[in-house]
Amino acid sequence: MQLTTRFTTSPLDLGDGLRLAGGAELTMLLGSANRDPARYPNPHRFDPDRPNIQPVSFGGGAHYCLGAPLARLEAQVAFPLLLTMLPRLSLAGPGERRDRLVLRGYATLPVTTG
Structure with missing residues (x-):
């Protein structure tokens, strides 16, 4: 936000x-x-x-x-697990950002898994 x-x-x-x-x-x-x-x-x-x-x-x-500790825990668990499961994960091209003021982020983020 x-x-x-x-x-x-x-x-x-x-x-x-x-x-x-x-x-x-x-x-x-x-x-x-x-x-x-x-x-x-x-x-x-x-x-x-x-x-x-x-x-x-x-x-x-x-x-x-109130959800901050859960969000941080999810990130600490999910990202290492993702990288362990997909060790060759890499960007496949530039991402496309969402055109939003309040909630920033990507509309698309192309990746390859190996």
């Missing part, structure tokens, strides 16, 4: 003279926060071994995704 909306419950001072009234609507671009070059070296590169990441992909605080 690339963006989400929240509402302030009371006036909020963001600094630099920017103040929001209570009930103000905020749209947070989570995908852009996860690509901040000041926080992540080479932010547009997929790097599952990147150290010290603290992504906002699963939200935070009271809005933290």
